[in-house]
Amino acid sequence: MTRIAVLTPDPADPSYAGQWPKVLERLAGALAPAGITVEPSPWTEHVDDAAGLTGYPLVLPLIVWGYHRDHPRWMRACETWAEAGVRMLNPPSVIGRNSDKSYLGRLAEKGVAIPPTMWVEGVTQADVDATFDRFGTDVVIVKPRVSGGAWKTLRLSRGERLADAPEGPAMIQPYLASIETEGETSLLFFGGELSHVVNKRPVSGEFRIQVQFGGQYAALPEPPAGALALAEQTLAAIGEDLLYARIDMAQGPDGEWLLMEAELIEPDFYLGSAPEGGARFAAAVKARL
Incomplete structure (x- = not known):
């Protein structure tokens, strides 16, 4: 068996304690038939010193949940891993x-093609009001540029006041009504x-499609x-050799x-919907080893 590392959340962060072990179990189950064993390691333990990762033939940053709440440290970690030559896929430069x-x-x-977007350094009511007119919409989405799992993402209607606005750089887009009728496709x-395709829809009255x-x-x-x-055009524009x-x-x-x-850092692969439970993912990992 070949041992590889999978980066996991900060053990001091209780918000993910009940979730990430199940994700790790699914990943391990997909990789085991290919002769690959996964070993969890918190990404926060390797921010300034990559010695604990350099011994692995491959490191997968697939459960680095919480990085968006400590983004400066995350970027520092990516620099550390890149400088140390950690065999990480996707590479530190990409996930940074x-x-x-x-x-x-x-x-x-x-x-x-992306939705029309207004990029702002800090969201204000004036920014939101301007977006309604600029994009000719009555509903907008406000989200931080650094986010995960719809963290601090807001849906606002024309005339609704901005409250609990995300701090720092953000983006404002017209709300796509198709999310409620047709869903989002991954x-x-x-x-x-291409391995598989999944459609995701929110429950009635909700705009966020995440499981939670x-x-x-x-x-x-x-x-x-x-x-x-569109997917192939996107991958070509990214121009990286991605796992x-x-x-x-x-x-x-x-x-x-x-x-x-x-999503190139720690996406949910929806392996339950993947052919043979993720055999194509395992084959791609094995090919890199």
């Missing part, structure tokens, strides 16, 4: 850049090859028309596919 949603703006500059890629908010997930037999083209990627998208007002996220 991917932790700030400004990467969406860079992809848009390369022609990738395409999972391992080793650059009651999101309902369903595997699709194939990508909807046009979705694969894994989850490309999240939703449909705009005219039915066009828009990139919501390109």
Whole structure:
């Protein structure tokens, strides 16, 4: 058996204690048939010294939950791992850049379709009011540029006052009503090859599709028309040799596919919906070993 490391949350953070071991178990179950054993290690124990990781043939940063609440330390850790030459996939340079949603703006500059977005350094009521008129919408989404799991994400209607605004750099976008009717679609890629497709929908009255908010997930037999083209365009624009990627998208007002996220750090792979329980993920990992 080949031993690899999987980075996990800070053990001092109780908010994930009941969740991440189950995710680790699913990953371990997918990798075991390929002769790969996973060993958990908190990412926060390797911020300034990578010696505890350099002995592994491969490190997967797949459960680094909580990095968005300590982003400066996260970026410092990525620099440490890169300088030490840790064999990490996806690479430290990629997961560092991917932790700030400004990467969406860079992809848009390369022609990738994203929702109209106003980038602000600190959200104000004036910013929100201006967005309604600028994008001709009556509902907007406000989210921090550094976030995870819809953390501090707000949905505001025209005339509604901004409260509990996220601090620091943020983004404001028109709310896509298709999230409630058609849901968000995720395409999972391992080793650059499409593995499976999952559709995610919020429960009635909710706009967030994450499991903790009651999101309902369903595997699709194939990508909807046009979705694969956007995903492949996104991966080409990223231009990195990625072990894994989850490309999240939703449909705009005219039915066009828009990139919501390109999850390259610690995406949920939805292995329960993957062919043979994640055999393609295991094959991609084994190929890198």
